[in-house]
Amino acid sequence: xxxxxxxxxxxxxxxxxxxxxxxxxxxxxxxxxxxxxxxxxxxxxxxxxxxxxxxxxxxxxxxxxxxxxxxxxxxxxxxxxxxxxxxxxxxxxxxxxxxxxxxxxxxxxxxxxxxxxxxxxxxxxxxxxxxxxxxxxxxxxxxxxxxxxxxxxxxxxxxxxxxxxxxxxxxxxxxxxxxxxxxxxxxxxxxxxxxxxxxxxxxxxxxxxxxxxxxxxxxxxxxxxxxxxxxxxxxxxxxxxxxxxxxxxxxxxxxxxxxxxxxxxxxxxxxxxxxxxxxxxxxxxxxxxxxxxxxxxxxxxxxxxxxxxxxxxxxxxxxxxxxxxxxxxxxxxxxxxxxxxxxxxxxxxxxxxxxxxxxxxxxxxxxxxxxxxxxxxxxxxxxxxxxxxxxxxxxxxxxxxxxxxxxxxxxxxxxxxxxxxxxxxxxxxxxxxxxxxxxxxxxxxxxxxxxxxxxxxxxxxxxxxxxxxxxxxxxxxxxxxxxxxxxxxxxxxxxxxxxxxxx
Amino acid sequence: xxxxxxxxxxxxxxxxxxxxxxxxxxxxxxxxxxxxxxxxxxxxxxxxxxxxxxxxxxxxxxxxxxxxxxxxxxxxxxxxxxxxxxxxxxxxxxxxxxxxxxxxxxxxxxxxxxxxxxxxxxxxxxxxxxxxxxxxxxxxxxxxxxxxxxxxxxxxxxxxxxxxxxxxxxxxxxxxxxxxxxxxxxxxxxxxxxxxxxxxxxxxxxxxxxxxxxxxxxxxxxxxxxxxxxxxxxxxxxxxxxxxxxxxxxxxxxxxxxxxxxxxxxxxxxxxxxxxxxxxxxxxxxxxxxxxxxxxxxxxxxxxxxxxxxxxxx
Numbered sequence: 046x047x048x049x050x051x052x053x054x055x056x057x058x059x060x061x062x063x064x065x066x067x068x069x070x071x072x073x074x075x076x077x078x079x080x081x082x083x084x085x086x087x088x089x090x091x092x093x094x095x096x097x098x099x100x101x102x103x104x105x106x107x108x109x110x111x112x113x114x115x116x117x118x119x120x121x122x123x124x125x126x127x128x129x130x131x132x133x134x135x136x137x138x139x140x141x142x143x144x145x146x147x148x149x150x151x152x153x154x155x156x157x158x159x160x161x162x163x164x165x166x167x168x169x170x171x172x173x174x175x176x177x178x179x180x181x182x183x184x185x186x187x188x189x190x191x192x193x194x195x196x197x198x199x200x201x202x203x204x205x206x207x208x209x210x211x212x213x214x215x216x217x218x219x220x221x222x223x224x225x226x227x228x229x230x231x232x233x234x235x236x237x238x239x240x241x242x243x244x245x246x247x248x249x250x251x252x253x254x255x256x257x258x259x260x261x262x263x264x265x266x267x268x269x270x271x272x273x274x275x276x277x278x279x280x281x282x283x284x285x286x287x288x289x290x291x292x293x294x295x296x297x298x299x300x301x302x303x304x305x306x307x308x309x310x311x312x313x314x315x316x317x318x319x320x321x322x323x324x325x326x327x328x329x330x331x332x333x334x335x336x337x338x339x340x341x342x343x344x345x346x347x348x349x350x351x352x353x354x355x356x357x358x359x360x361x362x363x364x365x366x367x368x369x370x371x372x373x374x375x376x377x378x379x380x381x382x383x384x385x386x387x388x389x390x391x392x393x394x395x396x397x398x399x400x401x402x403x404x405x406x407x408x409x410x411x412x413x414x415x416x417x418x419x420x421x422x423x424x425x426x427x428x429x430x431x432x433x434x435x436x437x438x439x440x441x442x443x444x445x446x447x448x449x450x451x452x453x454x455x456x457x458x459x460x461x462x463x464x465x466x467x468x469x470x471x472x473x474x475x476x477x478x479x480x481x482x483x484x485x486x487x488x489x490x491x492x493x494x495x496x497x498x499x500x501x502x503x504x505x506x507x508x509x510x511x512x513x514x515x516x517x518x519x520x521x522x523x524x525x526x527x528x529x530x531x532x533x534x535x536x537x538x539x540x541x542x543x544x545x546x547x548x
Numbered sequence: 549x550x551x552x553x554x555x556x557x558x559x560x561x562x563x564x565x566x567x568x569x570x571x572x573x574x575x576x577x578x579x580x581x582x583x584x585x586x587x588x589x590x591x592x593x594x595x596x597x598x599x600x601x602x603x604x605x606x607x608x609x610x611x612x613x614x615x616x617x618x619x620x621x622x623x624x625x626x627x628x629x630x631x632x633x634x635x636x637x638x639x640x641x642x643x644x645x646x647x648x649x650x651x652x653x654x655x656x657x658x659x660x661x662x663x664x665x666x667x668x669x670x671x672x673x674x675x676x677x678x679x680x681x682x683x684x685x686x687x688x689x690x691x692x693x694x695x696x697x698x699x700x701x702x703x704x705x706x707x708x709x710x711x712x713x714x715x716x717x718x719x720x721x722x723x724x725x726x727x728x729x730x731x732x733x734x735x736x737x738x739x740x741x742x743x744x745x746x747x748x749x750x751x752x753x754x755x756x757x758x759x760x761x762x763x764x765x766x767x768x769x770x771x772x773x774x775x776x777x778x779x780x781x782x783x784x785x786x787x788x789x790x791x792x793x794x795x796x797x798x799x800x801x802x803x804x805x806x807x808x809x810x811x812x813x814x815x816x817x818x819x820x821x822x823x824x825x826x827x828x829x830x831x832x833x834x835x836x837x838x839x840x841x842x843x844x845x846x847x848x849x850x851x852x853x854x855x856x857x858x859x860x861x862x
Contacts, residue, residue, distance in 0.1 A: 089588020238812035432580030
């Protein structure tokens with residue numbers, strides 16, 4: 046009897062210890078939203094990219110300074126005419142289902158990105174005409190026109206490699222159980238609840254993967270997300286409310302790595318989207334200049350974001366190598382703003398500003414409303430639910446809309462689609478053929494110096510038009526518990542778990 | 549009996565049709581375009597056109613409705629526009645969460661309401677009665693979501709006793725499951741408890757005045773025995789009726805509670821689907837809910853008819 050009891054107790058203790066050890070190697074991360082479909086070619090959300098960072102390796106990646114570095118590729122060379130790019134592929138890499146990642150697989154993936162019906166990557170690789178397999182470890186990309194941002198595109202979703210075997214077998218349901226070549230493989234997803242990944246034993250850089258299991262939990266409410274972190278139910282969260290940072294810094298159990306994001310927040314002003322407009326804001330650049338001069342960006346940052354973000358006035362943050370330093374963030378100048386309105390022959394300007402229906406956006410709107418009122422703008426705020434706002438924006442039924450962009454590695458991704466006449470994200474209706482020319486030339490130019498100069502020239506033309514008034518750049522925070530070690534924040538906001546361990 | 553059931557099933561068909569027409573029409577009358585939502589940040593025109601064609605969003609609404617209805621009749625509720633999962637699978641995975649939450653909240657409500665209601669009735673006009681009334685009013689007045697947030701802050705963050713949110717299926721551990729369900733069930737249950745407590749009190753007061761209660765006292769039974777053994781059973785009948793009526797309120801309360809505690813239930817499914825303009829999911833949820841309501845009513849009617857054959861004859 047005694048022996049049996051001891052044996053039984055030993056079993057229980059062992060089970061508890063094993064259970065404890067297993068629990069320790071599971072990392073639980075709170076996401077601000079539920080990701081969309083987990084197919085890199087169809088995916089469209091920022092939050093989805095966070096999950097992909099653990100699931101799907103890319104041909105290239107970025108380092109903490111946003112410089113492109115090889116990942117599944119080992120290097121590349123661009124031909125002198127800029128029309129052929131040769132990429133060397135890491136050998137011996139396997140997908141989660143055991144399929145070899147070779148040149149054929151890379152060709153399959155790039156073709157899929159371009160040709161898959163509904164692919165969100167097709168426009169990112171619009172210049173890619175064909176891919177040829179040179180040998181098992183080399184592919185050649187043939188372009189219709191030189192395209193400098195190509196390698197940066199391949200450091201994002203367009204460069205993610207999915208298993209051709211699995212993609213063929215699953216067809217359009219691939220995203221329900223993705224098979225890639227990242228450090229973790231897909232286990233299960235319960236939508237709105239969790240996405241579970243587990244360590245991939247045959248990962249090419251397996252020695253650097255120190256966590257057994259990752260669980261992503263979408264928790265939209267930032268205070269509930271934080272509560273879970275503080276109660277120890279999560280080890281990391283993304284996008285905390287800036288106003289909670291003070292409390293988090295006081296918590297000795299938490300550390301908060303952070304970095305400036307690649308994106309921006311600004312006010313898009315409707316000049317002619319959805320047809321010609323006659324309101325003073327759309328018609329007269331002096332009115333828009335007065336509007337900008339009435340705004341103190343630092344006040345927005347201090348009041349709404351506890352001063353945690355970075356004020357800015359260009360599509361890239363002041364910390365970026367692409368920032369044009371001799372066009373600094375303008376200060377508030379009420380007198381000049383009033384004088385400009387006088388010049389424009391208007392006494393007071395009234396219009397409606399559409400704002401997203403969330404507390405931060407509404408507060409930002411209210412701060413702007415109060416500031417510009419002093420210069421002579423009577424704006425009413427129209428809090429609009431996101432789907433409706435998108436629709437109104439698309440139809441051009443708005444005057445001004447504070448809206449942001451999550452940012453891309455190459456500056457082209459922050460600029461071209463917003464400021465070219467036919468740009469897919471040109472919601473203002475702005476059109477200047479010369480800017481188009483400059484921005485297209487910047488895509489084709491080979492060196493950073495040449496490109497910088499072209500972007501600067503374009504900026505000098507489109508910035509004074511103020512169809513987008515850039516306001517600030519979010520800072521990305523990744524609060525995590527102290528037992529999580531080795532984590533670094535990256536400016537694209539993705540959570541990379543290579544080298545991260547849990548004690 | 550069979551003709552009676554047949555008649556009831558036949559009358560259910562137009563009801564369902566009206567429900568589907570309403571949800572279809574109202575959704576499409578809302579501003580907001582699912583294709584724009586689905587196209588994401590990049591708003592690629594080619595992708596938007598593809599989505600419109602794939603989900604037939606570019607066709608006239610009556611055509612969309614006919615196609616969808618045809619699918620539904622064959623038992624296919626379509627796929628989620630957002631995640632490409634089958635709507636039926638989504639509903640099947642969310643329903644157990646909401647059912648568990650409702651049952652637990654009901655238990656919480658009964659455990660609170662019955663004793664306090666009884667005590668308030670027995671001690672009518674005394675401190676216990678006023679105390680119970682104040683408690684009930686407080687329970688009714690505090691919004692669910694606020695109570696939820698306060699509980700998270702106190703119990704999870706300050707005291708660290710329970711997880712702040714999330715869900716663990718019963719199959720993965722009863723204790724882990726309950727730990728996450730206690731707070732939501734309490735929050736949802738307290739509102740209901742207040743209604744039930746008031747009902748319990750007034751119904752008990754009525755019963756306590758009746759002759760059989762006086763007889764029981766006269767037989768020399770103790771006060772507690774009279775209340776529990778004789779009065780309570782009779783007083784519960786109207787409470788159970790109210791309980792049935794409140795089930796609908798429980799479901800709508802679950803929508804808010806699930807949001808606060810991030811419980812992946814039915815309510816959260818439909819709220820997120822509405823915000824994402826995920827038409828297929830919203831339609832699927834409404835159809836399933838309507839069918840469930842109609843089925844429950846049918847069963848109740850049939851039961852009435854079994855109990856009282858005159859109903860079936862009418």
